[in-house]
Amino acid sequence: MEDEERVSPEPHELVARAIAPVKKFYLRPPPVRDDVPIPDDTKPSLLAKEKKSKRQLKRERRQEQKSPVNLCPVISKTGDVSSCPYKDKCRFSHDLEAFKAQKPSDLEGPCPFFKSGGSCPYGLACRFSNMHKDGVGVAPLNLNGVKTISEVNGLSKDVQKLLWKKKMTFPKADANLKTLGLLGHSKLKNKDGSNPGSIKCDPSEDGVSCIVNSDSGPKLECSAEGNIKDDDKDVKSECDELCPPKKRKTEENSGPTKSDYEGESVIEEIVENKSEPEAGTHALTPETDLSLNVHSREKKLIDFREKLYLAPLTTVGNLPFRRVCKVLGADVTCGEMAMCGNLLQGQASEWALLRRHSSEDLFGVQICGAYPDTVARTVELIEQECTIDFIDINMGCPIDIVVNKGAGSALLTKPTRMKSIVEVVSGTAVKPITVKVRTAYFEGKNRIDSLIADMGSWGASAVTIHGRSRQQRYSKLADWDYIYQCARKAPSTLSVVGNGDVLSYVDWNNHRTECPELATCMIARGALIKPWIFTEIKEQRHWDISSSERLNIFRDFVNFGLEHWGSDTKGVETTRRFLLEWLSYTCRYIPVGLLEVVPQRINWRPPSYCGRNELETLMASDSAADWVRISEMLLGKVPDGFTFTPKHKSNAYDKAENG
Structure with a gap:
């Protein structure tokens, strides 16, 4: 009996199974990876790593600083070995010749700092120093004779020292x-x-x-x-x-x-x-009379209606990425989630998450804390030190390390504490306060609909609802019907923003048409997969973007990253790491011209396919080695022994039944 001829499934059948309906011409057999040898450096080590003491780690850091790799910044800027005021006591290397001998070859293109009309702060250490006319990167200022400051919201050293010494009031x-x-922790019922x-x-x-x-x-x-x-x-x-x-x-x-x-x-x-304040302390504000506080109704509210809102995204939602999204049409941007405890301790790495670029005309910061006192003091500190338009309180983060400390989604199980946090923060802050939540902590036990009517009276001016529970994480599609239900119950003074699975202008239009009560839709993973989604929404079209246009977007990100993280070797590699993190999302994009059914849905699992050219095929690869190849097109060869593993292993292509 002859075998029956296999019939390829129809596009609608593939869509029902959450498989992307790629045109047959571009399909190819899935690669066989069982025979690929595993490099020795990726095999799990059988020997336990030696745990080093803090003293040993500190000694190694100091030795590394003295190595030729870390040239003294003063000498790097001037090119003169005798220019360092610390001389032999300097903790950095003064061996200029050894630094030049080990420095990697310069990259092609102009120094990114010259574009802003200023001088390169890295001098000889810059990876574009061959383009410096004087060798150390001193460039003419702009037409007004003043260097343009493009980034703000840095923590001053004086305030940081007060935070370190716990002398800030x-x-x-x-x-x-x-x-x-609510003095102390709000554990009261x-x-x-x-x-x-x-x-x-x-x-x-x-x-x-x-x-x-x-x-x-x-x-x-x-x-x-x-x-x-x-x-x-x-x-x-x-x-x-x-x-x-x-x-x-x-x-x-x-x-x-x-x-x-x-x-x-x-x-x-x-x-x-x-x-x-007492001697040796520093008070942020001289006035403590509550009668002079601005009432939540008297605050300047932000009109989120119809605005394209880029979600605060951990790791990938950095300042260079937000600049890319602004160029492509985003209206509202928000910094990455910052932990209140780390901000109050003066941690520079946490304060870096609050940085704002001059192009971000409507910008907010997102903070996360478990107790009213911690969050309120953080808000007072941020308003004193930063230039922002609103403050968002994260009450939906599902990460274990956050939830186990009582913050993020853990607050969804404690509505009394949610109320206390919003009330005290709205009474402390001058800027509008917004809240970001999930539908519930446990799946099937939604509770935001019972709270949303009161959130406006607590002091919140807007609430963003992610249509999943904490238990779901990112499995299953977002429950937009429940978001609509909450939006209809919300008072007119409270703006409701929906969030979840927006990947095209069709998704945007459907949500806005289905529920006019929604102020807008927040775009999160959709912007990571295809940041030009903002352009598509504004122009109401499906953009069949070419691979060269996508590469130019990555090139813009690299230029913005070098300005933000630095153009020296460390800055180049930091930019590369964040680019690779972003590429781990953009590989999920399927070009419009390759699909039988348009638009792409966020839960579709793509089959193995090839693009219309070699670069498009490379960008569709889910292999980290191919992402590294793309980074080398923009940032040169990777260092010896370089490896990369995505920080976030959440996969949008879950099992079909979870789609």
């Missing part, structure tokens, strides 16, 4: 915390801000008034004298048994408790009734 935030009864069975003590002129909450009985009130005579020390009153003096909120012990969240410490004592 936050009078405005602490005054709001005191008014709302009762409406009056107290736990059942807990004791709340309020200082007064005559003494201390204590209120004892009982689960089974009425509240007991007692009073104790503020000053106890020596003769009465041995006498225990009923009040002492219910409310020990050490636990009473008096002037001596009214400070906050030490925080165990994120390893942070609550900063100094709370300034309650003082007009000036």
Whole structure:
């Protein structure tokens, strides 16, 4: 009996199985990878890595600084070995000839800093130093004779030192915390801000008034004298048994408790009734009178309606990527999620997430914290140090390390704490406050619809709803029907932004038509896969972008990255790493001209296919080796021993039943 001829599935059948319907002409057999040998450097090591002590790591760092690779920045700028003021005490290398001998070959093209009309800060260390006319990168300034500052929101050294020494005070935030009864961690459940069975003590002129909450009985009130005579020390009153003096909120012990969240410490004592900070401390704002605070209704609100909103994206949503999206049509941008505890500790790496480029005309920062005091103080600090348009509070991050500390999606299980955070932050901040949430923590137990009616009264001006639960992560499509339901329940003063699976202007139009109550749609992974989605939405067309046009977009990212991270060897490799992270998403894009059905859906799993030219085929590869090849077209050869593994291993192409 002859074998029946195999019939290729129809496009609609492939779509039903979440498989991209690529035209038959471009299909090719899937590659066989079982016979590919695994390099020795990628095989798991059988020997346990030696754990080094902090002293040993510090010694190695200092030795590395003294190596010829790390030339003194002063000598690098001037080209003169004798120009360093520290001489032999400098912690960097002064061996100019050894540095030149080991320096990789320069890259092609002009120095990226010359384009902005300034001088190259890296001098001889710049990988484009062959284009420096004087050899050290001194270029003429712009027409006005002043170098253009394109990035803002840097943390000053003076403030950073105060944060390190825990000498910064936050009078405005602490005054709001005191008014709302949220001093210390908000682990309270009762409406009056107290736990059942807990004791709340309020200082007064005559003494201390204590209120004892009982689960089974009425509240007991007692009073104790503020000053106890020596003769009465041995006498225990009923009040002492219910409310020990050490636990009473008096002037001596009214400070906050030490925080165990994120390893942070609550900063100094709370300034309650003082007009000036203590010696050695620094207050962010001189005014603590709550009557002068701007009410949430009086704040300048941001109109998100119809604006193209680029989501805050961890790792890949960096400043150079946001600049690319701005060029391609994004209206609203937001920085990467920053942890409040790290910001209050003055960590430079965390503050770098708040950087803003001059092209970002409507820019916000996103912060994440577990407790009202931590978030409120962070907001006060950010408003003092940064130029922003709004502050977004992340209450939907699904990452384990965040959730296990009580932040992100963990707050969805604690609506009382959500309310406390939004209320105290909105009372502290002058800028509008927005909130980003998921539908719920557990799948099938949505709860945002029961909270959204109150979020506006808490002080939020907008809420973004990601149509998945924390338990889902990124499996299954976003539940837009539930987002519509929440948008219809929201008050008119609260803008609702939908988020999830927007990959084309058709998706955008459908959501806006289906639910006019939505202010706009936030675009997240869709922008990572195809950042020109903003252009498509504005021009209402499917852009069959060519491979050369896509390469030019990557080239713009590289130029922006070199300006941001530096044009020396370290800056080049940092730019390469972030480019490779982005390429791990863009490989999921399937060109419009190759599809039987348009537009592409975000959950489609592409079959093995080839592009219309060699470059397009290379860009479609899901192999890290091919991503490295693309990076070498723009940044030169990778260093010896270079390896790359994507930081985020979340895969949009999950099992078909999860599509």
